[in-house]
Amino acid sequence: MDFAMSAKAADYHERLSAFMTEFVFPAEASYEEYRRAAGPDDHTVPPIIEELKKVAKERGLWNLFLPAESGLTNLEYAQLAELTGWSMEIAPEATNCAAPDTGNMETLHLFANEEQRKQWLEPLLAGEIRSAFAMTEPAVASSDARNIETTILRDGDDYIINGRKWWITGAADPRCKIMIVMGRTNPDAASHQQQSMILVPTDTPGVDIQRSLPVFGWQDQHGHCEIVFDNVRVPASNLLHEEGSGFAIAQARLGPGRIHHCMRAIGAAERALALMVARVQKRVAFGRPLSEQGVVRESIAKSRNEIDQTRLLCHKAAWTIDQHGNKSKEAQLLVAQIKAVAPQVACNVIDRAIQVHGGMGICDDVPLARLYAWHRAMRLFDGPDEVHMRTIARAELGKEKSAFAAAVCGQSDKAVTG
Template identity: 55%
Template sequence: MDFSYSDKVNELRRRVSDFMDDYVIPRHRRFVEEAHQGTYTVSFLNDLKALAREEGLWNLFLPHLKEGEPGTRLSTIEYAPLAEIMGQLPWASEVFNCSAPDTGNMELIHMFGTPEQKKRWLEPLLNGDIRSCFAMTEPDVASSDATNVTTVIKRDGDDYVINGRKWFITGAASPNCKVAIVMGKTDLNADIHRQQSMILVPMDTPGMNVVRNISVMNHLSYESHCEIVFKDCRVPASALLGGEGEGFAMAQARLGPGRIHHCMRSIGQAELALKLMVERSLERKTFGKYLHEQGVVQEMIAKSRCEIEQARLLVLKAAWMIDNVGAKGARDEIAMIKVVIPQMQLAVTDRAMQVFGAMGLSPDTPLPDLWTMSRALRIADGPDEVHLRAIAKGQIKAAQKGAHDSGKFFTPPDRASERSIRADQIDF
């Protein structure tokens, strides 16, 4: 495995960094002001998007783009360092049309959409003209087990009728969000993994109501995490994404790349937290010493650097696996990064807050946002425990197949010779 950055990637890293420095980071304060006033699509976003597209820094994430589709066709491993740079600010990825949940949704429609669905939804998404959301989680059932979803998608003549309630649906309150990919059940009698289907629902469909934007840790996110009620919501049968009963398998396909993108962005955010921590330690003095001269603070800095490096290598390995053996073959690595990276980011951000003192908890630094996002990520896209369970299952299955031939490492005592040693034979 080779994780070194090619010349092409280094050039793109430089260009994305320059773009961030020149246009994105200087607007962060204004972004926060506008977003806190409840303006979800801030006034300057479209201008920045147009500029990024003009500079060719657009749709950097999708390796399998077809002829004529806008984007760079980078592999997953090439995209990783760029996602890290964009990920530093929670809103920056959208400038380059690389933000969640759109990237996962675009991949999904790209893989499974009909030509008509691609024309209607994929094209405007790839062009950054609209946004989308993905609606799977429900308040009434444990949704970390996707077989539990209870939303019903019932065939009625040439239509499907949807009834159910979803929540924590990221992006649904954005005025630019025009379509939801909704997961529900089309056949309650099928095999447990064949009951689910996905359907494309325009946000203005009668019977689909976004009832609230739910705050996360009492933090009302500008991107929104919404509760949506579907009551006799009717869409034409042609809106079904993939076939009936394929929803579960498609959800698995979507979550692989989606999860690694989140982890790449998290590494960028952890880097930012560490940078802030070190800079603060250089300027703040307590008990006659700068903070960076205190051993405890040095340990916090060093541990953070070690953990970020470990995490990045694991993400690059997962990216390499996705590129070389596919998301299915990289299942274990994807589960591992989904556990390791949010916990790493949480730990690093927490240390940075500690070094900052009270200011680290205030809105005057990005740290509370970074902390909240990493805490949420331990649950969003599947909680840690579910991924740990998947990793353990893989290990156990391999051992059961005999792949772990560890017997040769045991050295049982030689009982026969043990018995032959008796006290009366020993020369004391």
């Protein structure tokens, strides 16, 4: 198991680092200025994003997430995605590596037919449009996708869709042209064969985007929407793969998506730690710099330990996917582990950084409050912590005992009974 950066990844890493320092970080002020002036209800993209996309394309820093496009392994991409996590609102989209488009592009790459690829995948890969993934519903616990109530019913040459979804990321963006919608096509089938996925253009009659939901009071540029599907009619040819394949598609989509989020979370934690270190070296309290206070040093040390541990686990998960595939039990368990660990670690580090910044930490003068809000939300989306912890515990309980475990547990049993 070798996590050393390959020559190819090192080249990308150098070029992406230069892009971040020369273009992305300097663009953050322009991005924020545009968003403030536009107001929370305006979801048009700040022009600086399109400018950055042109530069990224010119520098070959485009679609890095998709092995079929970039030729990068998951491990190689992990080392790059971390860099983009330092500027989570700008860098992922500037390189066409932003959710939910990445997951949707992977889904279309794996399951779409030629016509669907041409119509939707090609413009997404080119960065000409954006997309959304409609799975979560307000009326049911969508962490168990078997609960999903939206119906996708065949009617001649069409499907008719009815239901209500929410937290549909990206749907408020005027560039969002297509949604992948998950719903029930056959309630009488086996529990994991009732759901299907279908392509729904956002301008289809009956698609009612009712509101964009704020995250801890912030409205993201791309929006997180509540949508009603009221007798939405689309051609049967819009179905992805085949009826009853919704769960299989979701697993293929969510596995890489989860680990991509974790990769970027490490970058966000690194930024928070860098801000923490800079702050404590400048501020004086009780006659000494904060950096000389024992409690502050402990916060810095804990943060470094947690980040490095998380990175190793993330790289192990990426390496395992490369070696055994996304559907292997080993990979699925490791993805569950990193999804439970990375958001919590990011929250821990960001919270410590907020604490040493005092009042500044909870306002918009530094990005810490927004970073915290996003990564606290990350403990819910793509499966809440509890679901992943359940997966991890179930795997541990179902493991065959090693020779050592059998020996020591046997001794304990004898001691209790004898």
